Amino acid sequence: MKPRVSLQDSTLRNGNFSLRIVPVRSEDVGLYEAQVKYKTEVYSCHVELGVITVTLSPPSPVIESELLLMSCNSSHRASLVETCWFHNEHPGPASRTFCSLSGTLSILHPAMSDAGSWRCQLRYSDKEIISATFNLQILGFDGPASPVVYAAAGSAAD
Secondary structure, three states, X not given: OXXXXXXXXXXXXXXXXXXXXXXXXXXXXXXXXXXXXXXXXXXXXEEEEOOEXXXXXXXXXXXXXXXXXXXXXXXXXXXXXXXXXXXXXXXXXXXXXXXEOOOEEEEOOOOHHHOEEEEEEEEEOOXXXXXEEEEEOXXXXXXXXXXXXXXXXXXXXX
C-alpha cells in the first residue's frame, strides 16, 4: 500500500499508533490489526475499514445538458433500505433532497445549478447509516439569461 500509508511517527511516543491511508481505495476494505510491543507486553487492536464509493457516469467532467447518473455504493454487508441524495444542504431554496431504493440518481439535463456539494446517505436494514460527500463540477455556460449583452462603445464587455 506504499506510498499511500503512513504512521504518525511524532505521536508514537504518546501511545498513538494510528495508520493513515490517503487516498482510500475500494480494495482497502477489510480488517486491520495493530500490534505494539512495550517491554514484555504486546498490545493489539482491530479496526474494520469499510469504503463508500460515489461514481459518475459519464465520468468527470460533467457537461451541461448531458444525462448524468450518480451512484453510491458501500462495502457494508447488510441490505440497503434507502439511498438519499442531498444537494447544498444549507437551508434555503437551493437545497434539494432526493430519496430512492436504489443507490443511483439520474439527472436528465444537468445545469450549472446542479454543481456543488452533494452527499449520498445509505441506510441499511441493521440501522447503520453511511454517507459520503463530494463536489460536483459541471462544464457549461453560466452567463446572463439573455444571449444579448450591450456595452457602451469604448468600454469593456465581459
